[in-house]
Amino acid sequence: MSIEPITGRYVTVMIEGAPRRIYFEEAGQGRPVICLHTAGADTRQWRHLMNDAEITTSNRLIAFDMPWHGKSLPPEGFETQEYLLTTEAYIETILAVIDGLGLDRPVLAGCSMGGRIALQLAALHPEKFSGFIAIEASDFQPAWYDIDWFHRPDAHGGEMGAALVSANISPYAPASERWNTLWMFMQSGPGVFRGDLSFYTKDDSLIPRLPTIDTAQTPVHIIVGAYDLTCTPEDAERTAKAIPGATLSVMDELGHFPMSEHPEGFRPFFVEALEKMPKRAAEAA
Amino acid sequence: MNAWETKVINTFKQIQTRLEATPHLQRLGRLFSETVLIEIDGNEYYLTFEKGHIVSVVEGPSRKTPWRFALRTDAEALDKFWQARPEPGFHDIFGLVKIGRGRIDGDILSLVKNLRFFKEVLGLARAKEEVAA
Numbered sequence A: 001m002s003i004e005p006i007t008g009r010y011v012t013v014m015i016e017g018a019p020r021r022i023y024f025e026e027a028g029q030g031r032p033v034i035c036l037h038t039a040g041a042d043t044r045q046w047r048h049l050m051n052d053a054e055i056t057t058s059n060r061l062i063a064f065d066m067p068w069h070g071k072s073l074p075p076e077g078f079e080t081q082e083y084l085l086t087t088e089a090y091i092e093t094i095l096a097v098i099d100g101l102g103l104d105r106p107v108l109a110g111c112s113m114g115g116r117i118a119l120q121l122a123a124l125h126p127e128k129f130s131g132f133i134a135i136e137a138s139d140f141q142p143a144w145y146d147i148d149w150f151h152r153p154d155a156h157g158g159e160m161g162a163a164l165v166s167a168n169i170s171p172y173a174p175a176s177e178r179w180n181t182l183w184m185f186m187q188s189g190p191g192v193f194r195g196d197l198s199f200y201t202k203d204d205s206l207i208p209r210l211p212t213i214d215t216a217q218t219p220v221h222i223i224v225g226a227y228d229l230t231c232t233p234e235d236a237e238r239t240a241k242a243i244p245g246a247t248l249s250v251m252d253e254l255g256h257f258p259m260s261e262h263p264e265g266f267r268p269f270f271v272e273a274l275e276k277m278p279k280r281a282a283e284a285a
Numbered sequence B: 001m002n003a004w005e006t007k008v009i010n011t012f013k014q015i016q017t018r019l020e021a022t023p024h025l026q027r028l029g030r031l032f033s034e035t036v037l038i039e040i041d042g043n044e045y046y047l048t049f050e051k052g053h054i055v056s057v058v059e060g061p062s063r064k065t066p067w068r069f070a071l072r073t074d075a076e077a078l079d080k081f082w083q084a085r086p087e088p089g090f091h092d093i094f095g096l097v098k099i100g101r102g103r104i105d106g107d108i109l110s111l112v113k114n115l116r117f118f119k120e121v122l123g124l125a126r127a128k129e130e131v132a133a
Helices: A043-050 A087-100 A113-124 A157-168 A175-187 A192-202 A207-212 A233-242 A263-276 B003-020 B023-028 B075-081 B093-098 B108-113 B115-125
Strands: A007-015 A018-027 A031-036 A059-064 A107-111 A131-135 A220-225 A247-251 B035-040 B043-050 B053-059 B069-073 B102-106
Touching: A007 A087, A018 A043, A018 A087, A031 A043, A031 A087, A031 A113, A043 A059, A043 A175, A043 A263, A087 A113, A107 A113, A107 A263, A113 A131, A113 A192, A113 A207, A113 A220, A131 A263, A157 A175, A157 A192, A157 B093, A157 B108, A157 B115, A207 A233, A220 A233, A220 A263, A233 A247, A247 A263, B003 B023, B003 B043, B003 B053, B003 B115, B023 B115, B069 B075, B069 B093, B069 B108, B075 B093, B093 B102, B093 B115, B102 B108, B108 B115
Parallel strands: A031 A059, A031 A107, A107 A131, A131 A220, A220 A247, B035 B069
Antiparallel strands: A007 A018, A018 A059, B035 B043, B043 B053, B069 B102
């Protein structure tokens, strides 16, 4: 028997003028690191790093489920709403959770749409953070698929979404973690993956903001997997070049969900990224 | 039929045989009864599925065989796709499209509704290692 050090609790915060009950997990102590999941998934993507004693010795990893995802319920009245995530609502949610948890300038680590919003926050609200780890993150990605495929009455959006995103998982990923990663997409609520993709594939407002990011104040490190078809190494490189002082690491054997699909392969890249971040918020300029 | 065409036909026949020994794919494909065109360097191969089984593999050309969707690619790309650990881009049919080595035509929604089934069936010819389609 083994009981993991991860603990899960709920915090209620105000978002878009209404209360939202947010599920969050945490492990470790020291420097706070907020971890953002990808589209169509939840905090479980981060469980391997949260169970890594060497990392949590000096890092307090905190991951939360976005509303509509995982154990965070959708807002009251969701049954008549069309879920479409926006940059504004995403930013408001993250800032509300940070305030709700009383965190002082955490490091922000986000993957995919979480990486995209990390770069938006680096441009728009750097004073709230000490640094940014943007994983599988780029300036903008138009859809190479029809997002409406993933929410329709005659087919299972979760199963189709999982089958599509499997294209972004590296063949080096262990089979068990490949399927654990896909399971989260299969479980995603109706229309949620589509609503996340709406944010990811339609909002290009980050592009002109990238050169305004001040990495002397808050470092930005981008990590990308070679098997990522959605955010390719070329996309990440273009994005890093547009941010003065940003750094980039390419992972040859990983894909779009590195912390989830291949935890061992991702670990050294995440450790390297943490080393590039200020040790304490007070050290952030 | 040249040696390469024989090899391709044999590979599709191998997929057909392996599918019969893969119960979970038969379950996933139980509602899939369609003909799929695989075009390799302009050569046509028609795979006809019936309730999750491949019932025929026919080489073209044919102007009278209706198909639901088509995957068009080239021999080298497909060889790489069937390696145990393909290079980036060659590891998935949408990867082939993304890197300009493949095209998918026809009723793409039919493909997407049966995407896991179709990708895993095509992956049955992949060199053995612990690698999913």
